[in-house]
Amino acid sequence: MLPRLSIKSARSALPRLSQSQKLLSNMSTKAFIVPIDPAAPSSQSPSGVDAAKLWSTVPKSQKTPKVGSTRTFYDTPAGDANVTTLVSLGEGFEGKAGPGKRELVRKAIGSAVKDVKALVDGETSVAIDASSDPHAAAVAAYLANYKFTLKTDPPSAFNPNLKDALPEKIKFEPFEASKEWDAGVIAAKAQNLARTAFCERVQSEFKGVENVEIFVRDEAWAAEKGMRTFLSVTAGTSEPAKFLEIHYKGAADKSAQPLALVGKGITFDSGGISLKPGASAQPLALVGKGITFDSGGISLKPGAGMKLMRGDMGGAATVVSSALAIAQLKIPINYVAVTPLCENMPGPSATKPGDIIYAMNGKTVEVDNTDAEGRLVLSDAIYYTSTVYKPHTLIDLATLTGFVHIIVWLIIAYKSPRAMVIALGEIYSGVFSTSDTLWEELHAAGEVEHDRFWRMPLEDEYGPQIYSSNADLQNTGGREAGSCTAALFLKAFVEGIEAEEGKEAPLRGTHQGYQADAVPRKGNDRTPRTGLGRVREAALQLQVVMVEMFELGKAN
Secondary structure (H helix, E strand, O other): OOOEEEEEEOOOOOOOOOOOOOOOOOOEEEEEEEEOOOOOOOOOOOOOOHHHHHHHHOOHOOOOOOOEEEEEOOOOOOOOEEEEEEOOOOOHHHHHHHHHHHHHHHHHHHHHHHHHHHHOOEEEEEEEEEOOOOOHHHHHHHHHOOOOOOOOOOOOOOHHHHHHHHHHOOOOOOOOOOOOHHHHHHEEEEEEHOOOOHHHHHHOOOOOOEEEEEEEHHHHHHHHHHHHHHHHHHHHOOOOOOEEEEEOOOOOOOOOOOOEEEEEEOOOOOOOOOOOOOOOOOOEEEEEEEEEEEEOOOOOOOOHHHHHHHHHHHOOOOOOHHHHHHHHHHOOOOEEEEEEEEEOOOOOOOOOOOEEOOOOOEEEEEOOOOOHHHHEEEEHHHHHHHHHHHOOOOEEEOOOEEEEEEEEEEEEHHHOOOHHHHHHHOOOEEEEEHHHHHHHHHHHHHHHHEEOOOOOOOOOHHHHHHHOOOOEEEEOOOOOOOHHHHHHHHHHHOOOOOOOOHHHOOEEEEEEEEOOOOOOOOOOOOOOOOOOOOOEEHHHHHHHHHHHHHHHHHHH
């Protein structure tokens, strides 16, 4: 029988569990997860568990375990629970504050939930003592509980990965409800959406969400708009391209300028907009790259690892999940989320290296390498979004060859999948920005959520690398500074980021890029081996900032 897990939130610190022994099978189990500071275990807990007394039974040599280490006790007198798991918050937890402390809570709770899942073999209710940070606890619990698989074989000793509960079998029931926990649940569920299929699923997930309209455009519509660089990428496949738009009007002024979200993979940024009641809240734009499979086209990728290119829609997934969370949290802004969706395949009619294409804005682009397709689909999407909806901030996310980017009002942020991973590893995401203010906001949000960013140079001196003798631009700039040249390429298609002398630019943009987070990885304390949906948590933190600004405006 597949385990069924329901997680209940209580009030306490977020720790991480380590499994000790298997629970009784074929029975309903109730468990408590209680985070504990090894240096100062408390006897008081909403669960009724005397953590200090239980901890005293642990051998002294094991009493300062690393964050996420767990100890499981059976038949403890804690309410009607028959399993209690203590999870360590790590040495020096009380000395931590702010983002550092929040990250310890996430690691602890995420690890604990994953360990509890591995212990049980039946329907299980798990109450989490989450008083230290309910939001972080909820996010960690739901992300740790995520699983996607099409396996049909039963569990076996030779394939332990089969024993994890499937997501549709898992039910979460808050033990002690709070706004922070509920917001965390929304954030985590939206992030899990970023790992699945598109248009039909998106329409299903947004069903019943207020103030949202969804438009699924076809190739005929894109051709009518003149999106030739976008359509050039899909020319080699029999799978029709789609252009997905999600419109949300949550601001008091429904006609206010929207925020634009464009993504091969992008998230949300408030841009420092002060949202006061009744004020005209300009819109946000989110744009995400949505290459549902990237073979490289005529410039074919090597076969090894090509299957992971199903994750090349990571930008679009991040944009959609961010858009869903914004709408569900009813953040008082307007936004437009845009995702150009298509495959990049070789075929009789596929675009060839050397082809020159007229982009939607009239610029000519020489295709130097068909495997640098992300910037081709994004160029038309960004130009369309920035001209039609005139957002105050445009953010774009993508797993581009050499970069990923976000564009927002005065900012352009940009990051590269391969180039960025080589330069920064998997810890930081690279950002290219034309706005110091927007960069500071994004950086601060990343620190809070432990989704950290590193600012990259966006200089015109890199421009000659993408100049072409036959066209205005070419879609690659060589191996050197590949992320920088990709960011400059996209910048050429954003309308409104150039300020008149003595005035502020009407649009600020940011571009972020990443590769490691869009494809299946080994996982971490709170996520399984899958695309991690990075950057989203920082994006949601920016949304939280906007909500706080809105509430402050009402108070004043």
